[in-house]
Amino acid sequence: MVHALSAVDLDVTEREFLTILGPSGCGKSTLLHIIGGFETATDGLVEVRGRPISKPGRDRGMVFQQAPLFPWRTVVRNVAWPMEIAGHSRQAALARSRELLAMVGLHGFDNSYPAELSGGMRQRACIARTLAHEPEVLLMDEPFGALDALTREVMQEELNRIWQGAGITVIFVTHDINEAVFLGDRTAVMSARPGRILDVIDIDLPRPRSIEVKKSHELLAYHNQLWDRLRDEVRGSGQETHP
Amino acid sequence: MTVDNVAIEQTPSGDAECTGRPRLAPGPRQGVLQRAVTARWPVAVLFTGCLVGVWQISGVLGRLPPYVLTPAQIVGAVWSYAVDGTLLGATVDSLRRLAVGFAVGAGLGVTVGLLAGMMRPVNALVSPLVSFTFPLPKIALFPAIALWLGFSDRAIGLVIALACFYPAFVNALAGTRGIDPSHLWVADNLGASRWRVFWQVLFPAALPRMIVGVRISLALAFVMVFATEAISSRPGLGFVIVESYQFLRYDRMYSAIAVLAILGLIADRLLALAARRGTRGHDIGSISRG
Numbered sequence: 001m002v003h004a005l006s007a008v009d010l011d012v013t014e015r016e017f018l019t020i021l022g023p024s025g026c027g028k029s030t031l032l033h034i035i036g037g038f039e040t041a042t043d044g045l046v047e048v049r050g051r052p053i054s055k056p057g058r059d060r061g062m063v064f065q066q067a068p069l070f071p072w073r074t075v076v077r078n079v080a081w082p083m084e085i086a087g088h089s090r091q092a093a094l095a096r097s098r099e100l101l102a103m104v105g106l107h108g109f110d111n112s113y114p115a116e117l118s119g120g121m122r123q124r125a126c127i128a129r130t131l132a133h134e135p136e137v138l139l140m141d142e143p144f145g146a147l148d149a150l151t152r153e154v155m156q157e158e159l160n161r162i163w164q165g166a167g168i169t170v171i172f173v174t175h176d177i178n179e180a181v182f183l184g185d186r187t188a189v190m191s192a193r194p195g196r197i198l199d200v201i202d203i204d205l206p207r208p209r210s211i212e213v214k215k216s217h218e219l220l221a222y223h224n225q226l227w228d229r230l231r232d233e234v235r236g237s238g239q240e241t242h243p
Numbered sequence: 244m245t246v247d248n249v250a251i252e253q254t255p256s257g258d259a260e261c262t263g264r265p266r267l268a269p270g271p272r273q274g275v276l277q278r279a280v281t282a283r284w285p286v287a288v289l290f291t292g293c294l295v296g297v298w299q300i301s302g303v304l305g306r307l308p309p310y311v312l313t314p315a316q317i318v319g320a321v322w323s324y325a326v327d328g329t330l331l332g333a334t335v336d337s338l339r340r341l342a343v344g345f346a347v348g349a350g351l352g353v354t355v356g357l358l359a360g361m362m363r364p365v366n367a368l369v370s371p372l373v374s375f376t377f378p379l380p381k382i383a384l385f386p387a388i389a390l391w392l393g394f395s396d397r398a399i400g401l402v403i404a405l406a407c408f409y410p411a412f413v414n415a416l417a418g419t420r421g422i423d424p425s426h427l428w429v430a431d432n433l434g435a436s437r438w439r440v441f442w443q444v445l446f447p448a449a450l451p452r453m454i455v456g457v458r459i460s461l462a463l464a465f466v467m468v469f470a471t472e473a474i475s476s477r478p479g480l481g482f483v484i485v486e487s488y489q490f491l492r493y494d495r496m497y498s499a500i501a502v503l504a505i506l507g508l509i510a511d512r513l514l515a516l517a518a519r520r521g522t523r524g525h526d527i528g529s530i531s532r533g
Contacts, residue, residue, distance in 0.1 A: 036432065038428060038431070038432075055431075056428075056431045056432045056434070057432075057434065058432070058433060058434055060432075061432065062428070062429075062432050064425050064428065064429075066425055068423060068425035068426050068428070068429055070426060070444070070447070070448075070524075071524040071525050071527075072447040072448070072450070072521065072522070072523070072524040072525060073447075073524060074524070081433070081443075082433050085433050085434065085435050085439065113523065113524040113527045114524065115524060115525075115527040116527055129429075133433055
């Protein structure tokens with residue numbers, strides 16, 4: 001057995017955007033999977049509003065890195081699926097699905113199949129599908145990790161917008177420092193494996209965050225602060241991770 | 244170099260993400276002529292037409308041995324034996340055995356394959372048996388089965404079913420095994436029931452592979468119906484072919500071969516057509532990857 005995580009203590013406030021930043025293989029995805037209920041911690045407790053977590057549930061919505069849409073369903077039917085499971089009529093589910101697709105900027109692609117979409121568009125659809133079951137917490141596991149750099153920038157801004165519109169708690173795992181700073185209200189920095197929380201840093205940048213924030217000196221300052229904190233960890237684990 | 248006034252179709256989302264959207268169906272603006280050029284079937288039809296033409300002309304010019312009939316002669320033979328009832332009766336007999344054997348064999352193969360793919364104990368029970376008996380040509384069992392059931396329709400149906408079982412089973416199992424685990428995580432996250440996970444995730448995910456298996460089963464069913472009839476001398480298209488060969492009635496032989504070929508083509512097309520709806524999204528995937 002791999003000792004992936006040790007003594008992680010985190011409190012996430014409602015409607016907060018928490019980013020978890022750590023070197024590759026530090027166990028940050030494992031942490032997210034435990035919160036999601038996909039993996040069980042050997043020790044410790046995860047609670048959402050006082051309820052202990054043991055298995056996946058609709059109160060937590062996981063957005064996976066690989067954007068797993070069902071290839072046999074059109075986009076609108078993919079997003080409608082969580083509502084079909086909840087027992088909504090097909091009509092109502094499709095109507096809500098169209099609203100959500102418009103919200104994530106996929107208006108006009110309702111009847112496309114996932115294979116007809118680009119990676120960024122697929123991840124938008126996945127976010128819409130996750131929002132469709134109205135989770136209290138959105139768990140995002142390096143959702144933009146597989147996207148090209150340009151699309152990733154666009155998606156970060158989009159996620160900022162969506163998050164502010166949806167009024168939802170987000171826990172976002174990444175190994176990209178700028179992404180962690182740009183998105184987060186707070187950033188939790190994790191050590192190399194076995195991962196533990198080194199620091200939780202408040203990101204005091206104005207909202208709504210636009211492209212201007214990305215270019216600001218404040219963001220750069222946070223970047224440098226986090227990078228200083230992380231550098232030894234990356235070196236220590238013997239891995240080359242580009243910031 | 245300068246690039247000037249380059250236009251690109253904007254995605255409705257407004258950003259410049261490339262969609263890589265394949266053109267599946269010709270748009271309404273495309274003309275008939277353009278469609279004829281881009282479609283592949285005219286080329287195939289033309290090519291086949293040329294081959295048939297060469298065959299016909301060689302026959303007319305007397306370049307073919309007497310036992311090779313020309314296409315026109317075959318068409319004539321099909322017509323005359325259809326009119327006198329020889330082919331009709333044989334076709335009904337063969338199709339009946341084929342349909343029963345194929346339905347039972349492929350149906351069981353898919354069902355057991357899906358079950359084995361989902362439940363480890365079933366897989367542990369069935370898979371070793373299947374891999375042990377897979378290499379055996381099922382036609383070799385025909386005499387043994389005939390000892391038990393006689394050279395009857397039931398024996399033929401059983402051998403066809405046996406042959407059809409394997410490709411359907413192996414591919415249905417592989418289809419369920421090869422499912423993307425993240426699709427199951429999504430279902431887990433949403434609290435989907437087992438029943439729903441089966442019908443709305445596993446089944447559609449495995450469908451393309453399952454169809455591949457069933458199509459191989461269908462092709463095998465045609466092979467088996469011919470072989471069993473040839474061996475057992477039960478009336479049917481296979482028997483007509485062998486008997487006509489023995490009595491040197493080559494026109495009759497070719498007419499039965501032609502009917503068998505046409506039936507096989509129709510059956511395969513029907514299956515592909517029925518499958519298309521379920522595999523549309525998958526097919527687009529393979530086109531855009533290709």
